[in-house]
Amino acid sequence: MAPADPTVGGIFPTPRFDPGTDQWVQMLSGAGPQREAGLARLHDLLLRIARGELQRRGGQLRITGPELDDLAYQAAADALLAIVGKLGQFRGESRFTTWAYKFVIFEVSAKIGRHFWSNPAVPMDAEDWERLPGQFGLDPARETERRELADAVRRAVDEHLTPRQRQVFVAIVLNGVPMDALVTELGSTRNAIYKTMFDARRKLRAALAANGYLDDETSRHS
């Protein structure tokens, strides 16, 4: 028989965290007015972090004022729900507030990603390969080099990527779709999209190196 969980049932004292963390866990694990007060206090804290984070990321959004604050309220409310749902998973590896801030930062990211589609600059599946050199800072005046780079990458994409890898590469690299926006559009996860892109990058680099465009140490044109 498995040993009893010492944190359940009140037989043993709860694990010792730092005093601030202990107070949060006690408040939120309790019931009645104490818990309600804890939830209200946590919501205020999350709202402050959400506002600060939206301000820090101001350049990624074209909204301001009440609409921006509404996003902060949504992020704080959704983070609070997630935290309450996962409170039993909190293991005290960090202060409680650091763990809680993580949820609201993730909510801000997700909301910015969703907001991208309210006014996208370019459709996610447009394939204008002439945009590629500019994405890597190649001078518009260096026309021959621009064409060589675009042609080489396009050929490697055509020959080596799966349809899914191509879709993700085109959206992120050619069209500048933020990863979190693509996650929303494809109904996927950040981890899955990153893995798809990771594999695509590895394949493309190997193909470009095999064709003499890149080597193991430095680029051919550096």
Place this chain on the structure above:
Amino acid sequence: MNGWTALDRFLRTDPRDVGCAEAMELLHVYAELAAADASAAQRYPGIAAHLAACGPCGEDFDGLLAAVRGPAE
């Protein structure tokens, strides 16, 4: 940096990279270590490699670090 160098840097992958899921799972631990001293990358090289390569997770880390370092509640 010319276009080929930038492309090369973008395409390079780090085998230590743990991916988004693991980095997000431990981001609070990593951020608290990073806020306290410089040992975070040494203790979690796979997360450090990921945060250097993944823009969205790097942005989340910057935001969490700013929150941790911000004014006390």
